[in-house]
Amino acid sequence: MSAFRIALVQLKVGLDKERNLARAHRRVLEAARAGAQVVVLPECFNSPYGAHHFPQYAEQLATSRTAARLAAAAREANVTLIGGSFPERDDATGQLFNTCTVWSPEGERLGVHRKIHLFDIDVPGGIRFQESATLSPGARMTVVDTAVGRIGIGICYDIRFPELAMIAAREHHVVAMVYPGAFNMTTGPMHWELLARARAVDNQIWTALCSPARGQGAGYIAWGHSMLVDPNGDVVAEAQDHQGEQIVYGTVDPARTAAVRQAIPVTTQRRFDVYTGPKAVADNGV
Ligand SMILES: O=C(O)CCC(=O)C(=O)O
Numbered sequence: 001m002s003a004f005r006i007a008l009v010q011l012k013v014g015l016d017k018e019r020n021l022a023r024a025h026r027r028v029l030e031a032a033r034a035g036a037q038v039v040v041l042p043e044c045f046n047s048p049y050g051a052h053h054f055p056q057y058a059e060q061l062a063t064s065r066t067a068a069r070l071a072a073a074a075r076e077a078n079v080t081l082i083g084g085s086f087p088e089r090d091d092a093t094g095q096l097f098n099t100c101t102v103w104s105p106e107g108e109r110l111g112v113h114r115k116i117h118l119f120d121i122d123v124p125g126g127i128r129f130q131e132s133a134t135l136s137p138g139a140r141m142t143v144v145d146t147a148v149g150r151i152g153i154g155i156c157y158d159i160r161f162p163e164l165a166m167i168a169a170r171e172h173h174v175v176a177m178v179y180p181g182a183f184n185m186t187t188g189p190m191h192w193e194l195l196a197r198a199r200a201v202d203n204q205i206w207t208a209l210c211s212p213a214r215g216q217g218a219g220y221i222a223w224g225h226s227m228l229v230d231p232n233g234d235v236v237a238e239a240q241d242h243q244g245e246q247i248v249y250g251t252v253d254p255a256r257t258a259a260v261r262q263a264i265p266v267t268t269q270r271r272f273d274v275y276t277g278p279k280a281v282a283d284n285g286v
Contacts, residue, residue: 001175003253004148006038007031008210008226008237011045011084012245017057020046021066023245024084025073031247032077037148038252039077040210041084042226043156043180044098049212049220051133058087058096061112067101075107080146084180084210085115085155087135095136100153100180102144110146114138115155116164126186131157143168149175149254156181159195159209162202169203170267176206176252183211188223193235201233204261206252214242228252231260 009027013020024045031039043049046066047057059066066086074081081103088099098115116138118131141164142153152168159165159179168174177199183192192209200207207229212222224242227235228250237250261267 001149001254003251003255004037005035006040006176006208006228006250006252007034007036008040008208008228008239008248008250009042010211010213010224010226010239010242010246010248011042012213012215013042013045013048014215015048017046017066021069025069027245027247028073028077028079028081031249032079034247034249036079036249038080038082038146038151040082040178040208041180042210042212042222043085043182044087045084045180045212046086049182049222051129051131051135054087054096054098054134058089060089060091061099061101062091064088067109070101070103071107071109074103074105078105080105080110080148082151082153082178082180082210088114096134097138098131098135098155099138100142100155102146102151102153105147111142111144111153113142113153113155114140115158116141117157117161119157121187123186127184129184141167143172143174148252151175152177154179156183159199160191162199165199165203165205165207169205174205175254175257176208177203178208178210180210182220183223183225185221185223188225192223192225193227196227196229197233197235200229200231204231204257204264204267206231206257208250208252211239213245231257
């Protein structure tokens with residue numbers, strides 16, 4: 001597997017779906033012209049982020065205008081496109097999901113990830129959010145074989161659950177975890193970078209987070225700070241302008257992964273003989 005250029009499109013998202021789609025399309029082409037082989041869009045890129053918006057913006061995958069635009073953009077730009085997420089309505093049940101689709105440079109759909117962990121939180125004096133008011137949780141992990149290698153997908157709050165990245169890295173050998181996300185002005189400064197670096201260093205994998213720009217127009221204020229973190233836990237690229245739209249570029253290099261794993265070989269030093277079973281913690285504490 002060789003190194004590849006990744007672009008994180010910190011997109012401005014507003015109320016007008018068509019404008020959101022057109023803007024995303026333009027930015028995918030721009031990123032490709034700048035040499036990106038993989039382009040990532042943010043969570044909820046066709047709709048403002050808010051439980052009450054989701055039903056109005058939701059689309060069925062089979063007939064989705066948003067999915068068709070993503071396929072066309074991937075094909076036109078000749079890139080692997082990790083298409084952020086949009087509210088999806090299940091054809092059969094009518095349930096809504098927060099869904100990421102992944103596209104090949106030929107415009108074929110390679111994967112679909114429905115956000116597994118819904119963002120239901122209540123931070124006193126900070127933020128209360130109830131994604132489950134309108135959305136249902138996905139029930140499957142997603143790893144996708146792309147032209148540049150195997151990539152694990154999570155959406156935003158999914159990053160708080162280390163099991164996802166751990167299983168993707170250790171059982172499925174992903175080169176990177178990619179999280180379209182839209183943290184906010186309370187939990188963004190608290191945990192965004194910490195979680196990105198934690199998932200990276202725990203698993204010695206590349207970790208990419210892609211946020212919308214911090215527009216204030218549609219209610220929810222995203223944190224911005226789209227970033228790429230290397231397998232050593234170092235932030236190697238980060239958006240500098242959070243208000244405005246910006247594309248963050250970086251290189252995902254498997255040689256860096258190998259070097260980090262060789263220098264600090266935790267991947268081969270795990271003691272599964274100790275972690276589980278009745279004797280995992282001895283009676284006398286030793
Ligand atoms: O985990 C957080 O703090 C933010 C999560 C979030 O905004 C989301 O899941 O959309």
